[in-house]
Amino acid sequence: xxxxxxxxxxxxxxxxxxxxxxxxxxxxxxxxxxxxxxxxxxxxxxxxxxxxxxxxxxxxxxxxxxxxxxxxxxxxxxxxxxxxxxxxxxxxxxxxxxxxxxxxxxxxxxxxxxxxxxxxxxxxxxxxxxxxxxxxxxxxxxxxxxxxxxxxxxxxxxxxxxxxxxxxxxxxxxxxxxxxxxxxxxxxxxxxxxxxxxxxxxxxxxxxxxxxxxxxxxxxxxxxxxxxxxxxxxxxxxxxxxxxxxxxxxxxxxxxxxxxxxxxxxxxxxxxxxxxxxxxxxxxxx
Amino acid sequence: xxxxxxxxxxxxxxxxxxxxxxxxxxxxxxxxxxxxxxxxxxxxxxxxxxxxxxxxxxxxxxxxxxxxxxxxxxxxxxxxxxxxxxxxxxxxxxxxxxxxxxxxxxxxxxxxxxxxxxxxxxxxxxxxxxxxxxxxxxxxxxxxxxxxxxxxxxxxxxxxxxxxxxxxxxxxxxxxxxxxxxxxxxxxxxxxxxxxxxxxxxxxxxxxxxxxxxxxxxxxxxxxxxxxxxxxxxxxxxxxxxxxxxxxxxxxxxxxxxxxxxxxxxxxxxxxxxxxxxxxxxxxxxxxxxxxxxxxxxxxxxxxxxxxxxxxxxxxxxxxxxxxxxxxxxxxxxxxxxxxx
Ligand SMILES: Nc1ncnc2c1ncn2[C@@H]1O[C@H](COP(=O)(O)OP(=O)(O)OP(=O)(O)O)[C@@H](O)[C@H]1O
Ligand SMILES: [Mg+2]
Numbered sequence: 001x002x003x004x005x006x007x008x009x010x011x012x013x014x015x016x017x018x019x020x021x022x023x024x025x026x027x028x029x030x031x032x033x034x035x036x037x038x039x040x041x042x043x044x045x046x047x048x049x050x051x052x053x054x055x056x057x058x059x060x061x062x063x064x065x066x067x068x069x070x071x072x073x074x075x076x077x078x079x080x081x082x083x084x085x086x087x088x089x090x091x092x093x094x095x096x097x098x099x100x101x102x103x104x105x106x107x108x109x110x111x112x113x114x115x116x117x118x119x120x121x122x123x124x125x126x127x128x129x130x131x132x133x134x135x136x137x138x139x140x141x142x143x144x145x146x147x148x149x150x151x152x153x154x155x156x157x158x159x160x161x162x163x164x165x166x167x168x169x170x171x172x173x174x175x176x177x178x179x180x181x182x183x184x185x186x187x188x189x190x191x192x193x194x195x196x197x198x199x200x201x202x203x204x205x206x207x208x209x210x211x212x213x214x215x216x217x218x219x220x221x222x223x224x225x226x227x228x229x230x231x232x233x234x235x236x237x238x239x240x241x242x243x244x245x246x247x248x249x250x251x252x253x254x255x256x257x258x259x260x261x262x263x264x265x266x267x268x269x270x271x272x273x274x275x276x277x278x279x280x281x282x283x284x285x286x
Numbered sequence: 287x288x289x290x291x292x293x294x295x296x297x298x299x300x301x302x303x304x305x306x307x308x309x310x311x312x313x314x315x316x317x318x319x320x321x322x323x324x325x326x327x328x329x330x331x332x333x334x335x336x337x338x339x340x341x342x343x344x345x346x347x348x349x350x351x352x353x354x355x356x357x358x359x360x361x362x363x364x365x366x367x368x369x370x371x372x373x374x375x376x377x378x379x380x381x382x383x384x385x386x387x388x389x390x391x392x393x394x395x396x397x398x399x400x401x402x403x404x405x406x407x408x409x410x411x412x413x414x415x416x417x418x419x420x421x422x423x424x425x426x427x428x429x430x431x432x433x434x435x436x437x438x439x440x441x442x443x444x445x446x447x448x449x450x451x452x453x454x455x456x457x458x459x460x461x462x463x464x465x466x467x468x469x470x471x472x473x474x475x476x477x478x479x480x481x482x483x484x485x486x487x488x489x490x491x492x493x494x495x496x497x498x499x500x501x502x503x504x505x506x507x508x509x510x511x512x513x514x515x516x517x518x519x520x521x522x523x524x525x526x527x528x529x530x531x532x533x534x535x536x537x538x539x540x541x542x543x544x545x546x547x548x549x550x551x552x553x554x555x556x557x558x559x560x561x562x563x564x565x566x567x568x569x570x571x572x573x574x575x576x577x578x579x580x581x582x583x584x585x586x587x588x589x590x591x592x593x594x595x596x597x598x599x600x601x602x603x604x605x606x607x608x609x610x611x612x613x614x615x616x617x618x619x620x621x622x623x624x625x626x627x
Binding site: 017022025026028029032033036037040041107108109111112113114115116117118119 | 365374376377378380388389390392393
């Protein structure tokens with residue numbers, strides 16, 4: 001019912017507005033709502049920055065006296081840790097993607113969206129993805145800025161680009177996972193429990209805090225299969241100065257991975273996750 | 287305008303619970319421009335029927351048409367025609383009323399200028415000026431309902447569907463909503479509302495259907511339904527609390543009386559007797575006969591038939607009793623879960 005004003009109605013029914021215009025109108029409106037919520041209740045945003053910040057400062061201080069040359073490449077621990085904390089920030093931000101949606105399901109707000117003649121119900125998902133991507137990138141940039149202030153460096157122009165692309169790929173994958181959970185689980189209590197349980201083990205079983213060479217073999221295997229590692233290592237390479245897609249960044253028990261392979265794996269993972277939650281979304285949103 | 291044909295819907299039927307037949311061959315036809323009431327006790331299936339109509343729920347069987355469009359085949363076309371005001375108001379506490387309406391307008395693809403003009407219009411119509419720019423979290427129940435109604439009306443729907451729009455409201459909000467609904471009907475909108483307030487439907491609706499256990503048990507304009515019953519209703523109590531035996535005795539006595547019909551013992555109300563009398567003279571004769579039989583009269587009331595009598599006639603119990611008998615049987619939490627997507 002967009003034809004509110006009787007303009008040139010003599011020429012029969014008005015042509016249907018383009019799908020793109022309608023989809024962007026609904027997506028933007030849904031996205032705006034999420035941002036208004038965030039600005040009026042910024043605690044999630046602040047907590048999402050504060051936690052990694054504490055990690056960065058505390059862990060950095062804890063290992064500041066670690067002997068030189070302990071880490072591969074001879075970098076300081078703070079610089080080593082930086083990449084891990086940046087990735088962790090984006091990761092835990094994206095893990096929350098499903099929460100607003102879960103609350104909408106529980107409080108019936110989703111029904112309000114579903115009785116509306118949305119051009120595509122993917123708009124609901126798209127709005128969440130846009131929102132959470134923007135939010136976790138802002139959080140990560142805040143952490144990167146702090147790391148820079150602590151003297152751990154700031155990636156150069158192309159390096160910054162690589163960092164952002166890496167984070168984006170990871171955020172997409174985790175967002176897909178979280179949105180899927182928001183529809184699969186019965187309520188927000190369960191969702192928060194899963195987020196809570198997934199968070200720290202994934203951090204510890206990655207190369208965020210220590211290189212694989214420090215780990216017992218079983219943990220090394222886990223870390224080498226953990227998607228967080230695929231994001232951490234390319235970013236760490238950027239931070240350590242020279243970055244080339246073809247450089248080996250990870251010596252996994254099953255072989256060496258280049259930065260390019262890591263990014264490729266992340267891309268495949270997010271695509272696979274989005275594809276696999278699709279049937280679930282289709283079912284719940286029709 | 288709205289055609290529901292042979293709708294059926296079952297809930298549950300898992301390992302533990304046995305299935306609930308929420309709708310059982312429900313047929314309903316709402317003419318265009320009509321203010322139509324759907325009356326029924328708790329659990330009659332009103333919400334289920336309206337959710338199916340609004341494409342939120344798929345029926346197990348049957349067909350749904352709105353303005354000639356098949357809602358099951360072309361849900362989006364139907365969604366554009368419909369405004370839906372749900373039984374449970376879902377607002378976003380953080381947004382202001384205006385922001386919520388803007389969101390709603392965008393979901394219906396209104397042009398921004400048109401949308402904002404329309405919001406001002408509805409704000410004035412529903413007397414929400416002082417509240418529209420405050421957060422929904424601070425609204426009273428009445429204000430929440432009004433905002434929800436405004437949201438339903440924003441895109442000028444041809445058909446407005448409201449699920450118990452006035453339940454639990456103060457008198458002022460209620461009459462504000464009634465007035466708006468009448469106005470809409472006068473402007474040609476088809477309005478379908480559910481209610482379990484008899485007076486509401488009686489006062490408001492041009493036509494109504496009474497729903498009981500998922501089917502329509504009576505249908506028509508309220509005047510006609512009441513007139514069809516004929517006679518006056520009398521409720522008689524010989525004592526404040528009678529027993530079954532005495533009630534039965536009185537019933538036999540009354541049935542022999544001329545001009546008396548349909549004598550029912552109302553167990554739920556202390557074995558009082560409901561009957562129908564042809565004219566006022568009959569009541570006088572009744573009093574005499576009771577006196578001759580040495581029976582006291584604790585209370586005797588006489589009234590024109592009401593919708594409650596229509597319901598009583600069709601089901602053998604009053605609407606109130608029906609409500610009481612299901613209260614406590616339903617598991618609100620489980621239903622909420624099920625209704626979640
Ligand atoms: N999601 C659900 N899961 C299981 N049973 C349900 C669900 N929703 C409704 N029911 C059952 O279906 C029947 C009809 O419910 P419905 O909500 O349609 O009634 P209603 O007429 O709207 O009642 P009320 O006046 O209380 O709103 C009831 O017996 C109810 O217990
Ligand atoms: Mg209901």
